[in-house]
Amino acid sequence: MSSALLNSNDIKAQALRLGFVACGLAKAEAVAEDYAARFRHWLELDYCAGMDYMRRNVDMRLHPDRLVPGVQTIVSLAMNFMPRHQQPAISLYAQGLDYHDVMRQRMNQLMQELHLEGRCFVDTAPVLERYWAWRSGIGIITPKGGFLSVPGYGPTVFLGELFLTAKADHYDSPLQSPLQSPLPAPPLGECSIAAKASLSSEIEALPQRGSGEGASGGTICPALTSEGLDARRCISYQTIEHRGPLPEDLRLGPTFYGCDRCLRATPQFLEAKPTDEPAFQPSEALLQMTPDGWKTLTVEQYRMLFKGSAVKRAKYDGLMRNIERWLSS
Numbered sequence: 001m002s003s004a005l006l007n008s009n010d011i012k013a014q015a016l017r018l019g020f021v022a023c024g025l026a027k028a029e030a031v032a033e034d035y036a037a038r039f040r041h042w043l044e045l046d047y048c049a050g051m052d053y054m055r056r057n058v059d060m061r062l063h064p065d066r067l068v069p070g071v072q073t074i075v076s077l078a079m080n081f082m083p084r085h086q087q088p089a090i091s092l093y094a095q096g097l098d099y100h101d102v103m104r105q106r107m108n109q110l111m112q113e114l115h116l117e118g119r120c121f122v123d124t125a126p127v128l129e130r131y132w133a134w135r136s137g138i139g140i141i142t143p144k145g146g147f148l149s150v151p152g153y154g155p156t157v158f159l160g161e162l163f164l165t166a167k168a169d170h171y172d173s174p175l176q177s178p179l180q181s182p183l184p185a186p187p188l189g190e191c192s193i194a195a196k197a198s199l200s201s202e203i204e205a206l207p208q209r210g211s212g213e214g215a216s217g218g219t220i221c222p223a224l225t226s227e228g229l230d231a232r233r234c235i236s237y238q239t240i241e242h243r244g245p246l247p248e249d250l251r252l253g254p255t256f257y258g259c260d261r262c263l264r265a266t267p268q269f270l271e272a273k274p275t276d277e278p279a280f281q282p283s284e285a286l287l288q289m290t291p292d293g294w295k296t297l298t299v300e301q302y303r304m305l306f307k308g309s310a311v312k313r314a315k316y317d318g319l320m321r322n323i324e325r326w327l328s329s
Helices: 008-017 033-044 058-062 099-114 129-135 235-241 261-265 267-271 291-295 299-305 310-328
Strands: 022-027 073-080 118-121 157-164
Touching (some): 008 022, 008 073, 008 099, 022 129, 033 058, 073 099, 073 129, 099 118, 129 157, 235 310, 291 310
Antiparallel strands (some): 118 157
């Protein structure tokens, strides 16, 4: 462990040069007990559905030093993923290249250039990403959908963390009280939440730019409960994480991979702006796909369209399962 203090200004300046839109530092310590208690209760409710990895390594999620021994500082980073043009059948976050690879490469570069010691994580380790983003002061957790929203960019951001083994010369403060923060949702990238088919009529009327009753009050999605996200009723979970047949009554809306309807209904979505990051822009081939093209998608086309994409998480068979249901909805 280094005895020299980390220069927080240098870290933030270099992060911005590398394309991150926000960077904040928090002292590595146990997750606040009220937040930890809600997380444990969320697991007890079985709201993580088939994502068994959420049940593992709970102590590591709540105690950073058990994940990275000797960690002193957690640096939270955000990168804007809002594409300039969109393939409407795919969730916004998955229009371009896999964010895991893009973010990890930039974060490793940041560590190398500033000679930082520690580890970097991008949605692949037991880390409460939205909690640490809130704790480091880079954004707020929205009360409706539980998204992390960065001022000036809204909720269309990817998150990553550096667990560093040196103390910093300055730590940032949260932008809101932890009591205002809802339970963190499962790490489905930045996919948003939608409803199960039997309740899909409630979703169809959601406002598209964060205005109206759906954004300001009431239940914008039946999967969003007072005790957190019930992933069992989440279209993103069903179309990305779930293996096997889809529930018989599940109807899909505009997308067959992920869902953006409650993301768009979040008032902070008004702050979203197109990213200049080429890696998160869709290819011309993807933009040109139509319902007829999706219906006859071959394995070769699938490999070409989604090379290096997060969409490959669903695999070809899973994607065709989704497309079949999407076309019949």
